[in-house]
Amino acid sequence: MSHHQAPPPAFFADTEIPDGGDHLRLHLNENPYGPPPGTVEAVRDEADRHLNRYPDADCRLLREALAAHFRVPADMVAVGNGTDELVLVASLTFLREPGTTVLTTATTFPGYVVSAAAVGRVPVTVPLDGADLPVGALAERIAAGADLAFVCNPLNPTGALLDRAAVFRLLDAADQGGGVVVFDEAYIDFAGPEHEFALEAVRAGRRALVTRTFSKAWGLASVRMGVAVGPADLIARLSATAGALPFNVNRQAQRAVLRALEHPDHLDRVRAANARARELLRKSLDALGLVHAPSASNFVMVDVPPPGDSARFAARLAAEHRIFVRALDVLGMPGRLRISVGTEAEVERLAGALAAVLGDGGREVRP
Numbered sequence: 001m002s003h004h005q006a007p008p009p010a011f012f013a014d015t016e017i018p019d020g021g022d023h024l025r026l027h028l029n030e031n032p033y034g035p036p037p038g039t040v041e042a043v044r045d046e047a048d049r050h051l052n053r054y055p056d057a058d059c060r061l062l063r064e065a066l067a068a069h070f071r072v073p074a075d076m077v078a079v080g081n082g083t084d085e086l087v088l089v090a091s092l093t094f095l096r097e098p099g100t101t102v103l104t105t106a107t108t109f110p111g112y113v114v115s116a117a118a119v120g121r122v123p124v125t126v127p128l129d130g131a132d133l134p135v136g137a138l139a140e141r142i143a144a145g146a147d148l149a150f151v152c153n154p155l156n157p158t159g160a161l162l163d164r165a166a167v168f169r170l171l172d173a174a175d176q177g178g179g180v181v182v183f184d185e186a187y188i189d190f191a192g193p194e195h196e197f198a199l200e201a202v203r204a205g206r207r208a209l210v211t212r213t214f215s216k217a218w219g220l221a222s223v224r225m226g227v228a229v230g231p232a233d234l235i236a237r238l239s240a241t242a243g244a245l246p247f248n249v250n251r252q253a254q255r256a257v258l259r260a261l262e263h264p265d266h267l268d269r270v271r272a273a274n275a276r277a278r279e280l281l282r283k284s285l286d287a288l289g290l291v292h293a294p295s296a297s298n299f300v301m302v303d304v305p306p307p308g309d310s311a312r313f314a315a316r317l318a319a320e321h322r323i324f325v326r327a328l329d330v331l332g333m334p335g336r337l338r339i340s341v342g343t344e345a346e347v348e349r350l351a352g353a354l355a356a357v358l359g360d361g362g363r364e365v366r367p
Contacts, residue, residue: 022322023322023323023324024321024322024323024324024342024346024349024350025324025340026323026324026325026339026340026341026342026346026350027314027324027325027326027338027340028221028326028340029156029187029216029297029298029299029338029340030215030216030219030221030340031216031217031218031219031221031270031298032342032343032346033219033269033270033273033343034219035218035219035220035256035260035266036218036219036259036260036262036263036266037263037266038259038262038263039220039256039259039260042255042256042258042259043223043252043255043256045255046251046252046255047251047252050251051251053251054247054251055247055249055250055251055254056254057246057247059079059249059254061254061258062079062249062254062257062258063077063078063079065257065258065261066079066227066257066261069261069264070199070212070227070229071203072202072203072229073232075232075235075236076202076229076230076231076232076235077227077228077229077235078227078228078230078235078238078239078242079225079226079227079228079249080225080226080227080228080242080248080249081224081225081226081245081248081249081250081253082213082215082224082225082226083184083186083211083212083213083215083226083227084111084115084226085224085226085242085245085248086211086226086227086228086238087111087112087115087150087182087184087211088111088115088118089238089241089242090115090148090150090180090182090209090228090238091115091116091118091119091121091148092115092118092119092241093237093238093240093241094147094148094179094180094237095116095119095121095147095148096119097147100121100147100148101121101124101145101146101147101148102116102121102123102124102146102147102148102149102150103123103124103125103126103138103141103142103146103148103149103150104123104124104125104126104149104150104151104152105125105126105127105128105133105134105138105151105152105155106125106126106127106128106332107127107128107157107328107331107332107333108152108155108156108157108331109152109156109184110330110331112150112152112184113125123150124141124146126138126141128155128158131155131158131159131160131293131294131301132155132158132160133151133152133153133155133160133162133166135162135166135169135170138151138170138173139169139170139172139173140173142170142173142174142176142177142179142181143172143173143174143176143177144177145177145178145179146177146179147179147180148179148180148182149170149174149179149180149181149182150182150184151170151181151182151183151184152184152186153167153183153184153185153188153198154185154187154188154190154191154295154296154297156186156187156297156299156338157299157301157326157328157331157333157336157338158293158295158301159187159293159294159295159296159297159299159300159301160293160294160295160296161191161195161296162195162197163197164197167183167197167198167201168197168201171198171201171206171207171208174207174208175206175207180207180208180209180234181208181209182208182209182210182211183198183208183209183210183211184211185198185199185210185211185212186211186212186213186215186216187216187217187296187297187298187299188212189212189216189217189218189267189270189271190216190217190270190271190274190275190296190297190298191296191297192271195296198210199229202229202230202231205231207230207231207234208230209228209229209230209234209235209238210228210229210230211226211227211228211229212226212227212229213225213226213227214226214227214256214257214260216298217267217270217271217274217298218257218260218266218267218270219266219270220253220256220257220260223250223252223253223256223257224249224250224253225249225253225254225256225257273343274298274341276344277341277342277343277344277346277347278295278298278300278341280344280347280348281300281339281341281347281350281351282300284347284348284350284351284354285300285302285354287351288351288354288355288358289305290302290303290305290354290358291303298340298341299338299339299340299341300338300339300341301328301336301337301338301339302336302337302338302339303335303336304335304336304337305358308334308335309335310327310328310329310334310335310336310337311327311329311334313327313337313357314326314327314337315327316357317353317354317357320353320356320357321349321353321356321357323349323350323353325337325338325339325340326338326339326340
């Protein structure tokens with residue numbers, strides 16, 4: 001076990017779209033297929049008619065629509081300015097008392113550590129089990145009384161996925177220890193509804209929070225919309241804290257998500273397209289001899305060959321091929337890259353660039 005301070009700000013840098021149209025953004029796990037039909041028009045219409053008006057602070061219509069989508073009562077739903085805000089709100093809510101403790105895994109999304117630091121807490125971080133979540137070690141610490149635990153599932157940056165037994169083991173540990181487990185499921189839409197064990201448990205009355213985002217599979221990263229689903233009393237506590245920011249979800253975001261929810265089949269199309277492109281990426285990496293971790297998400301973690309300088313490898317892809325990928329040095333995983341799954345055409349472009357950087361010249365890579 002170790003204690004981690006906030007990560008360098010570089011993890012959140014390089015998000016602006018560069019001038020020129022041929023950059024390939026494979027470092028932010030964005031959806032290359034865009035949002036559901038009608039959402040762009042809905043955002044434009046809302047801005048045209050109401051840009052000078054405050055949004056509904058309670059997000060009533062939005063929460064009701066989300067409750068119907070997740071098949072829970074509306075008082076089990078909270079919304080925020082992206083999942084990032086909900087992670088911060090959870091820390092502000094459940095870590096405000098002196099001596100409270102927070103737990104997460106090492107080398108994962110740094111927002112958990114940053115949010116805990118905002119309330120003066122230094123999380124205990126549990127090392128990964130290879131590329132997998134360390135379920136046993138997490139459960140032990142949660143059962144021992146951690147007040148708050150963040151569990152990223154599928155795990156960013158490896159793509160590992162929890163099965164039903166693992167999810168319920170963590171839930172049982174939280175019952176024993178009395179704390180709150182937050183299952184951050186930003187990428188679960190890429191895995192599919194058959195893996196929604198945490199949400200299923202919350203519907204059945206288990207005491208946990210499940211967060212979802214509209215930034216990934218839904219293709220709405222720009223408008224910033226996150227959702228928390230959980231027992232009504234925990235949601236009420238989150239909402240009370242979030243009351244300090246009464247207009248946190250803007251009009252355009254509310255309107256976009258309402259329109260997006262009219263097209264639930266969009267997730268099926270995006271999931272299928274991502275799976276095809278991810279398989280093509282996997283075969284391309286195999287053909288190049290690059291070791292990679294299995295992934296249930298829209299990214300793949302890749303080992304850089306010796307000498308394993310992932311930062312230099314990523315810099316060469318950017319400078320020589322205008323392709324951005326995430327070097328994982330900033331998360332304490334030197335020698336590894338996280339590569340977002342683009343379209344099949346983008347995967348083919350990436351494969352050619354990887355071959356060139358590896359010294360294979362311009363040789364075409366055929367999976």
